[in-house]
Amino acid sequence: MAVMALAAVRLTAYGSPLAAQQPVEAISLSGDSLRRPVLSPEAEARMLEQLREAETNQARRPDADTWIWVGRRTAYLGRYTEAIAVYSSALARYPEDPRLYRHRGHRYLTTRQIDRAIADFHYAVRLTRGKPDETEPDGQPNERNIPTSTLQSNIWYHLGLAYYVKHDFRNALEAWRRCLAVSRNPDMEVASRYWLYMTLRRMGRPGPAREVLEPVTPSMDIIENHSYHRLLLLFKGELSPDSLVAGGADRALEDATTGYGLGNWHYFSGRRDEARRVWE
Numbered sequence: 001m002a003v004m005a006l007a008a009v010r011l012t013a014y015g016s017p018l019a020a021q022q023p024v025e026a027i028s029l030s031g032d033s034l035r036r037p038v039l040s041p042e043a044e045a046r047m048l049e050q051l052r053e054a055e056t057n058q059a060r061r062p063d064a065d066t067w068i069w070v071g072r073r074t075a076y077l078g079r080y081t082e083a084i085a086v087y088s089s090a091l092a093r094y095p096e097d098p099r100l101y102r103h104r105g106h107r108y109l110t111t112r113q114i115d116r117a118i119a120d121f122h123y124a125v126r127l128t129r130g131k132p133d134e135t136e137p138d139g140q141p142n143e144r145n146i147p148t149s150t151l152q153s154n155i156w157y158h159l160g161l162a163y164y165v166k167h168d169f170r171n172a173l174e175a176w177r178r179c180l181a182v183s184r185n186p187d188m189e190v191a192s193r194y195w196l197y198m199t200l201r202r203m204g205r206p207g208p209a210r211e212v213l214e215p216v217t218p219s220m221d222i223i224e225n226h227s228y229h230r231l232l233l234l235f236k237g238e239l240s241p242d243s244l245v246a247g248g249a250d251r252a253l254e255d256a257t258t259g260y261g262l263g264n265w266h267y268f269s270g271r272r273d274e275a276r277r278v279w280e
Helices: 002-009 041-060 064-076 080-093 098-110 114-128 151-165 169-181 186-202 206-213 226-236 256-268 272-279
Strands: 024-027 033-035
Touching (some): 080 098, 098 114, 151 186, 169 186, 186 206, 186 226, 186 256
């Protein structure tokens, strides 16, 4: 059931006939062919232009920064395998840049190459140990144009997720704790606390899980991670499940984060059949 968490990485197993025509980028942990997401014509045109600009910058000034942006812009188009190749080419030139391992590990995770992802994240941890953290710029900025994550928080976040989907909850727990320790703002805090809570519940430790929820309040200034925030308030008993699906259950469950979290709420409450229905 934990593999449902990977629904959030924007590959499509089922859907419209148009989705079925998209190239296969990976095979899911349950054996489905996972295809590139279908983008609107407007979004695709915008992202292609951004990729062309990144490629032009990389040709003019080939350094780790410009390589990273080519990889990121490639991945935003759903071309995850190509993005991995971009990062691997860059690593041949800049083998000690932790950002390249962080981004390649992310796309290994997207394409369900979990052990390769874990190896990359651990190498990134080694390269950043004892060094100051740095804000990671957004490729698709939020409504306030304020980046909410850092290099180290992203390394620990994705390492935790990789261990979580392997059901290695002991190592996942350590990663989420490290992620929370470097979370600088409410957005990263609620993301870290959400997965920390999930992991503790999977480990059968409801008491420590409840302690994770204590600092979460409705008044937190959240920019991006509204789904994580609302789910934590649901787990805390301060929101009803109906409030999460106020726009209609089908619409709400299109958000993979809400769907997975709501399913877990049922699962932890002993409603296993309802949990499975939501996940499906």
